Amino acid sequence: MNRLRRALQVAFMTFIISAGLLSISQGELSAQLTTAANHDRINVDFFYHGSTVDIHGISDPGTDLVIKITSGGGHHILRQKGRVGVLWMNVGTLKFDHVPSVYFLQSTKKIDDILTPEEQLKYGLGYGALASESEVASLKDQKDQVEKEKWFNEFLKYKEASKVYSVTAGKISLTRKDGGQDYYTVIDWPYQAPPGDYLVTVYAVKDKRVVEQARSKVTVEQVGVIKGLAGMARDNGAFYGFISVLVALGAGFGVGLIFRKGGGGH
């Protein structure tokens, strides 16, 4: 009986220590680096037109900071335009693997000036790191390295034009306070960023290496009528289609009747 109690005590202590270590790696790595967003939940309602997210916290004095906001990795299938004779048209389909659907990166200085290429690659910081992690595959054949680079650059152009990728430097404000350093930045959250969970990671950088990390989360969620309609369109297409046709027919007749009553030329 004592043995069993002892074994349970050891298991319990092991669990507590593991949970503690895990929480350190997930959240604030030191007493210094912290991060928080002004709101961790963005509600997409009827009048939603994007939002702003304030990221703030405390870091060690003298460290540079990199803030990365990203959605989970996935794949994107896009049509590839090319010349056929004198005409530009869709000539194939490209699949981009291991790339996030949203990627915002802000840093106190240019990323290449504060981090080695190895560190950028290790933590997925900057477009160069994204390119290395990604796979670009034509659905028909494998692309060589030069082609891959060309089409990944086109992928970045497409994402930046869609406002869901950006890399900027110098927009994080730093203030010395109580022996530490307060940091603050505002991210313009585009309405083009789809509903989902987004991970905000802040990296403290010194001597071209990442020395600390802290994380928080932003959730974008559809609510109210928007959530109801999106759910119906996805899960009950037949009913949604029927209602759509019915409303259109009703609106057409309704306006016809209004014009007749108003004596609109008939």
Add this chain to the structure above:
Amino acid sequence: MYLYLPVALTSMNILVPVGLGLAVGLLSGLFGVGGGFLLTPLLIMFGIPSTVAAATDSNQIVAASTSGTYAHWKIGNVDFKMGLFLLAGGFIGGLVGVQAIKFLRAMGDADFVIKITYVLMLGIVGGYMFLESLQSMKKKKTEEAKPKKESAVGKFLNSLPFQTHFEKSGVTHSALVPIVFGGFVGILAAVMGVGGGFLMVPVMVYILRMPMHVVVGTSLFQILFNCIEVTFLQAYTNHTVDFILAVLLLIGSTVGAQIGTVFGRKLKGDQLKIILAGIVLVVTVKMVFDLTVTPSLLLVQAGGH
């Protein structure tokens, strides 16, 4: 004021879809075209994904064509008999066209065929209508009294079996003629991914020899049923109809269709034809420009037409 569109996953100033709907509804009431060939590219230009733009466009055409058909029916401009024959042909043609597109997609040539068909059809139809209307307007001034000669095509059509009189249009044709031409337009409409109004109108004017005002009402009647089918299928199979966007578009288009009908009554048939031809030619030039100038982005969203 901005509204969020739950299926397109984008936000839009409400004046944009209402204004676009009004403009396209106006064309619909004036010329009997659904306006899909204009509205879908415009919606894509304003950031709506191509698949959602095409499907939602069909939904708003249901409203605009209901409004337009109702207005034209009240003034006696809808030939229901002819409309039903064309509809039957269009339905069969649509099924054949969908299979053709499946085959072309499997071959990998679908986009090329669609684009080329689009440009050729728009160019030929627009060019022919423009020149014919111009000549007709000139001729009317000088030789109004001359009786019309029957063409070889007309003689052939008159020799076909199942001749029937279409009272509202004042023409007699074999029942096969509207079914076959309706089928032809149905195939092209399915291949090009549009309602086919801008193809159906010339068929009714030049082949079926229907009066222009009856053409407009009958075309709208036929488009209405096509678009009901397309809207339901798109919502059911692809989940790409955006209800909020459709409502905003139809607020504009239903009113526009009524205004278009009123204006249409004040214009002569040839004037209507030449304006429609001009619009079709402008769209053709824009498409040729888009096809030949290097695009700013070499990657586009998958899906759509």
